[in-house]
Amino acid sequence: MSSESAPRPFASDDLAFLRLSHLTDSALPIGALAQSFGLETLVSAEMLKSTDLPDFFEGYLQECGMLDATACRSAFRLVDLRKEHLEKNNWLELNDLLSALKPARESRAVSAALGRNFLSAVINTGDYPMLLEAREAAQSAGTLVHHAAAFGLVSAVLGFGEDRAALAYLHQAAASFISACQRLLPLGQTDAMQILWNLKPAIIEVACGSKNLDLAEASCFMPVLDWGAMEHPFLATRLFIS
Numbered sequence: 138m139s140s141e142s143a144p145r146p147f148a149s150d151d152l153a154f155l156r157l158s159h160l161t162d163s164a165l166p167i168g169a170l171a172q173s174f175g176l177e178t179l180v181s182a183e184m185l186k187s188t189d190l191p192d193f194f195e196g197y198l199q200e201c202g203m204l205d206a207t208a209c210r211s212a213f214r215l216v217d218l219r220k221e222h223l224e225k226n227n228w229l230e231l232n233d234l235l236s237a238l239k240p241a242r243e244s245r246a247v248s249a250a251l252g253r254n255f256l257s258a259v260i261n262t263g264d265y266p267m268l269l270e271a272r273e274a275a276q277s278a279g280t281l282v283h284h285a286a287a288f289g290l291v292s293a294v295l296g297f298g299e300d301r302a303a304l305a306y307l308h309q310a311a312a313s314f315i316s317a318c319q320r321l322l323p324l325g326q327t328d329a330m331q332i333l334w335n336l337k338p339a340i341i342e343v344a345c346g347s348k349n350l351d352l353a354e355a356s357c358f359m360p361v362l363d364w365g366a367m368e369h370p371f372l373a374t375r376l377f378i379s
Contacts, residue, residue: 157297160259160288161309163316167254172247173317173377175365180321181372184361187322190332194311197359198336198343202310204357205285206303206347208235212289213299216267223267225274228290232275234352235283243366247379249281256287259295267294303344311336320376 179185292302
């Protein structure tokens with residue numbers, strides 16, 4: 138093979154890019170596809186229609202997205218790869234604070250279920266002592282591990298980059314919500330793709346806005362979604378777990 142036709146060497150961050158793409162794939166077996174995050178209640182109560190989705194999701198990103206992106210960054214910053222050290226007490230405090238900032242029990246439980254499953258899924262792919270340490274510390278303390286925090290921690294350990302991790306987390310969260318709406322509303326694939334495509338600037342704005350926030354300063358006010366999550370167990374028929 139001539140030098141002109143030889144494939145170029147892969148860039149040093151190509152593996153990290155592929156791994157990040159894998160971990161944000163909707164097919165990742167952590168249970169996200171079974172959750173509507175309270176949306177099923179809103180649709181059942183005729184409080185959410187297909188035409189409402191673009192504005193609804195922008196509001197979601199500005200409120201819930203900002204909180205979770207801040208948590209993702211906070212967890213990322215707990216890892217010191219040079220010393221192979223995890224600040225365990227701060228890890229537990231971060232997740233406890235995130236639990237307190239999610240007032241609806243159902244939303245809190247979903248976040249924790251996804252976080253636990255996500256962390257375990259990554260641990261099963263290789264040898265990651267800091268991730269094992271984080272899971273064991275949470276189990277010993279009885280602390281919930283939230284999805285946003287687990288995503289930030291994993292991103293740091295796998296060397297994804299903080300900004301890229303915050304963007305990826307927000308994008309997969311928005312994609313999960315839109316996927317749920319496709320099963321609840323008359324929303325076709327083309328329209329769903331268009332909504333997610335148009336949300337990308339908002340995702341970037343929220344990711345940038347979370348960069349200089351401390352989790353103690355972040356807030357989330359989206360009571361309609363909390364109400365939807367709390368009322369979901371009482372629906373007569375349910376397609377989703379939450």
